[in-house]
Amino acid sequence: MNREDIVKPENKVVSRPRLLNDNVMHYCPGCGHGVVHKLVAEVIDEMGLDKTGAVAIAPVGCAVFAYNYIDVDWIEAAHGRAPAVATAVKRLWPKKLVFTYQGDGDLSAIGTGEAIHAANRGENIAIIFINNGIYGMTGGQMSPTTLEGMKTSTTPYGRRVDLNGYPLAITDIFAQLDGTCYVTRQAVNDAAAVRKTKNAIKKAFQNSMDGLGTSVVEVVSQCNSGWKMSPVKSNEWLVEHMEAKYPLGDLKNNTPKK
Amino acid sequence: MSNNGTKGDVVLMKGNEAIAHAAVRYGCDGYFGYPITPQSEVLETLEALMPWETTGMVVLQAESELASINMVYAGAATGKAVFTSSSSPGISLMQEGISYIAAGELPALIVNVMRGGPGLGTIHPSQSDYFQATKGGGHGDYHLIVLAPKSVQEMADFVGLGFDLAFKYRTPAMILVDGMVGQMMEKVVLPPQRPRRTDEEVLEQCPWAATGDADKRGRNNIITTLELDSHVMEKNNERFQETYRRIEANEVRYEEYMTDDAEWLMVAFGSMARISQAAIHTAREAGIKVGLLRPITLWPFPYERISELSRQVKGILVPEMNAGQMIEDVRLATEGRVPVKHCGRMGGIIPSPSEVLTALNSLIEVK
Numbered sequence: 109m110n111r112e113d114i115v116k117p118e119n120k121v122v123s124r125p126r127l128l129n130d131n132v133m134h135y136c137p138g139c140g141h142g143v144v145h146k147l148v149a150e151v152i153d154e155m156g157l158d159k160t161g162a163v164a165i166a167p168v169g170c171a172v173f174a175y176n177y178i179d180v181d182w183i184e185a186a187h188g189r190a191p192a193v194a195t196a197v198k199r200l201w202p203k204k205l206v207f208t209y210q211g212d213g214d215l216s217a218i219g220t221g222e223a224i225h226a227a228n229r230g231e232n233i234a235i236i237f238i239n240n241g242i243y244g245m246t247g248g249q250m251s252p253t254t255l256e257g258m259k260t261s262t263t264p265y266g267r268r269v270d271l272n273g274y275p276l277a278i279t280d281i282f283a284q285l286d287g288t289c290y291v292t293r294q295a296v297n298d299a300a301a302v303r304k305t306k307n308a309i310k311k312a313f314q315n316s317m318d319g320l321g322t323s324v325v326e327v328v329s330q331c332n333s334g335w336k337m338s339p340v341k342s343n344e345w346l347v348e349h350m351e352a353k354y355p356l357g358d359l360k361n362n363t364p365k366k
Numbered sequence: 367m368s369n370n371g372t373k374g375d376v377v378l379m380k381g382n383e384a385i386a387h388a389a390v391r392y393g394c395d396g397y398f399g400y401p402i403t404p405q406s407e408v409l410e411t412l413e414a415l416m417p418w419e420t421t422g423m424v425v426l427q428a429e430s431e432l433a434s435i436n437m438v439y440a441g442a443a444t445g446k447a448v449f450t451s452s453s454s455p456g457i458s459l460m461q462e463g464i465s466y467i468a469a470g471e472l473p474a475l476i477v478n479v480m481r482g483g484p485g486l487g488t489i490h491p492s493q494s495d496y497f498q499a500t501k502g503g504g505h506g507d508y509h510l511i512v513l514a515p516k517s518v519q520e521m522a523d524f525v526g527l528g529f530d531l532a533f534k535y536r537t538p539a540m541i542l543v544d545g546m547v548g549q550m551m552e553k554v555v556l557p558p559q560r561p562r563r564t565d566e567e568v569l570e571q572c573p574w575a576a577t578g579d580a581d582k583r584g585r586n587n588i589i590t591t592l593e594l595d596s597h598v599m600e601k602n603n604e605r606f607q608e609t610y611r612r613i614e615a616n617e618v619r620y621e622e623y624m625t626d627d628a629e630w631l632m633v634a635f636g637s638m639a640r641i642s643q644a645a646i647h648t649a650r651e652a653g654i655k656v657g658l659l660r661p662i663t664l665w666p667f668p669y670e671r672i673s674e675l676s677r678q679v680k681g682i683l684v685p686e687m688n689a690g691q692m693i694e695d696v697r698l699a700t701e702g703r704v705p706v707k708h709c710g711r712m713g714g715i716i717p718s719p720s721e722v723l724t725a726l727n728s729l730i731e732v733k
Contacts, residue, residue, distance in 0.1 A: 161578035163444065166590070175588045181576035183443045184590035186466055189436035192428065196437035197578075199424045200396055200446045201565075204578035222436070225429035 125149040127158060127179045134173060136244075138339025140296040140329030141171055144209075144238060147306045149178050151313055152205070160317070162205040163197050165190040167219075169211035170244040188219025191226035194233040198316075205313055207234035212253040213243045216278040223278070230287030230321040234312035237279065237324060240331035241350060248334035252276035255353055260334070275353055279326040283359035289321035291360040295328040295351065297343040304356075311363055320363065328354050376555055381521040381547045384554050385451065385477055386411035388525035389423075393560040395446035396424035398437035400456060403489040404545040405479035408451040421562050431456040435463030435476075442472035442538075443589040445572030447529050447563075451477035453545070454495050455486055457503075464538060465504030468606070469591035473532035475525065476510070477541045479548035482687075482714030490714025491545035493636060496691035499542045500665040507603055509610050511539040511617065512664040514635040518552035526557060531617060533571075535609055542664060544687055546637040546716060619662035620671060624650070628657030630726065631679040633672060633696050635661050637716065638685045644719035645685075649726060656726060664692070672699035679704060681729050685722045686710040705729065 124130065127149040135141045152158050162180040166172060168187035175182035185193040190208035198206040215223050215237050226233065242260055243249040249262040255275050257266040267275075283291040290312055294305040305327055312323035328350050332342035379387070386408050389397060399409045409427060417423035424441075428434040434450045441448030452460060457478045467474050478499065482492035499512045511531050513524045521543065528539040569577055580586035593599040623643060625631065630649075634642040639660040649656045659675060661668050676682065681704050684693040690708035697706050709725030711717045 193440035196440035
């Protein structure tokens with residue numbers, strides 16, 4: 109039996125989003141990046157923003173190759189600098205959708221300065237922030253958002269706040285800045301969470317196009333490889349531990365009611 | 367600055383101010399910068415000119431040099447004519463971004479109004495970033511086109527030249543100038559105001575740029591400097607090197623002064639070229655036949671012409687505001703044919719013509 113015998117138009121209920129390229133993803137099975145990529149591709153398509161024009165800014169980290177998967181123009185930024193890159197692109201091309209896609213190492217460690225200042229200037233960009241509490245690409249080192257007691261390759265006996273400081277809830281800081289219009293924390297561990305995340309991305313992109321200021325969508329995500337768990341176990345662990353420190357929901361929503 | 371005029375206006379201004387005026391008049395799309403002495407007038411002048419009201423040029427004071435250079439990387443990645451300016455410590459901070467701009471094969475302009483280093487150093491003029499500017503600066507095998515103005519007029523002229531060369535070769539260009547030229551006032555004829563390119567013109571001129579028009583174009587453009595396949599990365603490097611060979615073949619610029627009958631030669635750039643000229647006048651009065659070669663492009667360097675002159679003269683003096691940096695390129699060009707001697711001051715001290723003359727005399731005596 110081949111693919112054509114199974115997938116027929118009458119029984120096809122879901123398909124790859126139009127803007128998601130047919131490339132083999134390098135993400136580990138169980139990782140949240142693929143889900144968020146799919147959502148971003150769907151939202152751009154549904155909002156017609158590929159026709160208006162979109163420039164996406166890729167980070168350094170696991171999502172460094174995001175440009176291979178979503179069929180819009182991309183600029184690969186140096187580690188942490190995506191919000192500075194997005195700032196210039198949006199100011200030079202104000203009618204385009206401009207968004208960054210960053211992990212917790214990129215945004216909350218090396219790129220804190222650029223992220224805070226872009227948001228504080230109220231740049232009309234969207235920041236999609238994937239928080240899985242670990243450096244996935246380099247092999248599972250501690251990030252600023254790593255939970256207390258969490259084992260990583262650089263905290264092999266668990267993160268100790270006396271040695272490594274406290275887990276950084278950077279999204280809470282974004283909510284305090286006058287330049288942000290919408291700051292939310294979502295997740296992708298189950299279907300309901302995925303749907304909420306999609307709505308949040310849609311709202312963030314709309315705010316960017318409406319010139320309301322900076323929108324930040326944190327997505328608490330799984331890194332089952334880095335966490336050294338099965339995909340199923342990592343979904344449970346995310347709810348039990350990550351969401352305890354990083355509770356889901358809107359931290360700020362100045363988006364006008366439609 | 368009261369002048370808002372058109373072609374041929376003679377005005378009096380600082381070198382740094384001339385950079386700002388020339389950029390607006392070139393039709394530059396954006397400037398991203400961070401204050402640092404002795405070049406803050408570039409940002410200050412641009413903010414005062416408010417070009418976003420006239421040409422539509424974007425001007426932004428960034429939170430750091432790091433942000434500035436990455437904003438320049440971004441603007442260049444979308445095909446816009448963008449630039450930044452800074453001074454030595456700030457330029458050091460930008461080196462990673464400059465390497466990315468080179469690796470991304472992106473056109474951009476960077477202005478370094480040099481002050482004395484190393485470290486936080488001094489705020490006074492220096493030429494001690496010659497190595498950094500001409501030999502790479504950041505990581506990887508790359509070059510910048512390096513223009514070295516000696517006057518406020520050349521500050522204005524080299525903005526347009528720098529952008530033109532950057533776009534011609536899709537590679538970053540740098541204006542490398544000592545703080546003296548940035549700070550001193552001279553008369554200058556500003557270039558005429560040109561319109562900025564329309565977005566449609568940018569799309570047409572830069573079909574490679576990430577302008578957000580994947581749908582219109584029928585394919586998406588990706589600006590990245592990452593390539594994990596080393597065989598492909600080597601090919602990329604070979605392409606960069608081919609560009610550098612073309613630049614070396616076509617873009618060497620220099621100026622000669624009294625070299626026709628010269629028995630001795632000075633090689634100097636920027637302010638040091640003008641100070642050396644003053645020393646040459648005095649030496650000529652004393653019957654010493656000495657001339658000057660002033661490299662205008664520090665990279666590509668005028669090796670061939672200096673090689674020719676090294677067959678004509680008895681010795682070469684290289685006055686620099688540093689410990690002796692360009693002298694290494696002069697020595698490469700002369701291939702040991704004649705003595706090559708350094709003369710200079712460091713840490714923000716500008717050598718006087720008499721110091722240069724003393725060095726010339728000692729070169730002649732030793733010979």
